Each structure stands twice: as structure tokens, then as C-alpha cells.
Amino acid sequence: MAVGKEIRVKIASVQNTQKITRAMEMVATSKMRKAQERMRAARPYAERMRNVVAHIADANSEYRHPFLIARPVKRIGVIVVSTDRGLCGGLNSNLFRMLIQQVKRWQADQIELEFCTIGRKSAQFFQRIGGHILGQVSRLGDQPHVEQLIGTVKVMLDAYLAGTIDELFIASNDFVNSMTQKPELEQILPLKARPDSGLAHHWDYIYEPEAKDVMEHLLARYTESLVYQRVVENVACEQAARMVAMKSASDNAGKLIKELQLIYNKARQAAITQELAEIVSGAAAV
């Protein structure tokens, strides 16, 4: 019976799509767990680093590193962390929207901007809208490594030391939970010394070989670890957002299939009824 061939083909195609989205959902779920694991694993390093940096800020150091000194702001550098791939709901566009609003405010204050992009989506975004890009890295994959970020971070640190930028921010997504991701803009440089310990006596480290050298290394590592953490967190956000997006895509496909099935059944039934009617009227005529 040739009834509803188009509908059957359509149903099959939607079913195939649903298979794909379901597979993607499951892949994203497992990748999200792994990314969360990496997020947790990266935390001790950043915490220890933070302690050391806080000690330095407390210590009566003979050398103040430029990273610790705030200066009047004329130019701002922003590292934009995005995903490499799409199909993750409004994750990137929410981030860009938040960023653009902030950019507008900065521009109203006559502040010039330099950007650094991590991930292909942000590179594409700035390609379309323009903006001065100092450095770029993409295709980090699902397991980003610190080594991959060194170049991009150092570009910004060099710019800061050279006075090209006076403050450094990072824009990325904050992993609240698997259903919620919040775009966030965080200031990295100048490093905010936390005067929390309130030590009465002043002490300082023995620096080997010398304070400047050691501090420069330490603070560069610290910044890298901050950026690394944000990147790993963004991967977790990406997978979570993709998981949700793919789940609703699968649900929608299921709904569509149900509707199509109903139409198909009705059409089939109508055809049978008509055939019966024809047979019956044919028999009556005889």
C-alpha cells in the first residue's frame, strides 16, 4: 500500500536524528563528569598558589612586582574563553552578550581594549565584529593542558608589563551546577593582595636566586593557573550545556515522531476505509 510513504520516510529521518542527539547527550554527560573531575583536581594547585601569593603580599618584600601594583586604567586586556564547537545552547552567546555590555561601558569611559581569544567560537565572534586581538589559541580539545595556554597568557602578561594594558580580565562561564552556567568577568591583574592574615610581625622569604626573578616566575605561574582553571571550568560548562541542549532536542524529536505517527495512522486508516467502501459499493452494484 503506497499510503504515506513520505510520512514514513520523514519518521525514519527524525528517528535517525534522535539517535544522534541521544548519543551526543550521553557523550556530553560522561565528558561533563570528567571535566568536573579535572576542575576539582586543579583546585589544590591554585589554592596553594593563592596562599603563597598572599604570603608575599603580607611579607615585607623589598621588591614590589608590577603585577601587584594598581595603576590608572586607560587600556584593558580581556581574555575571552569560549568553546571550540557549537551545539551547546546559548552558552557562548550569553557570554558574549555579557561581555559586549561591559565593553560598551568601558568604551563610554574612553577605555581602549585588547583581546585574547581561547576557543574557536570567540575567534569567530571577533572575526565578525572586529576588535584588536593580541593572541589566540583554539582546538584545546576536551582535556586542555596548561602548556597550551602559556603563549596566550604570556602575550597578555607581556602587554601588561610593557604598559599596553593596565588591567587584565578574563571572561568565561561559571559552573554553578549541571543545569546552570553563569557568564562571568573576573579581574586577574593587578593581583588583589588579600590583607586577611593581619600578621603583627613582618617576615619575608629567603629568595633564591633573587626576589625579582622568583616573583616573576611565581606570578606568571599563578596567572596561568587562574586561566587554566577557568578554561577547565568552561569545558565542564560546555558539556553540561550540550547535555541539556541535546536532551531537549531528543525530547522534541520524540514529540515530532509521535505526531507524525498519528498523522500516518490516520492516513492509513482513511485509505483502508475508502477501499472498503469501494469494495462494498462495487459488490452492491453487481
Add this chain to the structure above:
Amino acid sequence: MSTIHVDIVSAEREIFSGEATMVFAPAVLGEVGIAPGHAAMLTRMSPGEVRVQLVNGEQQAFYVSGGMLEVQPKVVTVLSDTAIRAHDLDEAAVLKARQEAEDALRTRSDKLDVAKAQAELAELAAQLQTIERLRRRGS
């Protein structure tokens, strides 16, 4: 016997955490041995081996590809790098990042077009809203 707390961490994971009676680390100016109560010290490390003498006399060795060593009287923190780092390697990474930016963005202007960005994002937001509405109506 007095002990000193040792943490060995890299940016990607925690490697070791525990009590020790003695720690040896490859500082840039030569290997240092740290006993409990050592003066506060901050130094860079060269690639090499960090050895930790545990309380039960056992010795554990960890390879580090450089990093930082922070010493306080009761705590030693080894902030290990995840890969070999050298000045020229870092510079090469910088050049690569710049190069990628230039390659990818050759055609685009330096001027940031906020209006265009907003228009584009508004469109995306509208799309998302429509999808949301369709979904709600459908269910």
C-alpha cells in the same frame, strides 16, 4: 621526631600530600635538603627529582619538570610545572599565539563594532527565545 608537612601539586592535579622528616628538592642554585623548622624560603626549581623522606623511614621520589618551591617552618609546598619550561620555549609559545591570531583574523578590522555585535547577539537571543516558546507550547 618533628615532621614537616609536604604538598606536591601541579596545575592539573595533586601529586602528594603528607608528613615527612626531610625533603630534598632540585632548586636552581643546587639541591636543597629541608628539615622541619627551615626558614621561610621561595625558590625556583630545575627539572629533577623531589625526594620525600616519610615518617616510617621510607623514601618516595617524584619527578618534577621545574616549578617553584615554597618553604615555611612547618610546610613545604612544591608547585610543579606540568612540562619542561624554558624562556625560549615560552617565547615560542607567545609567537605561536600571536601568529594564530594574525592568521585567523587577517581580513578583519581592528575597530570593535559594538553595534554589530549587539545586533548579532540580539538575533541569537530572539532565536533562543522562540525555541523556548515553541517548546513550552508543544508540551
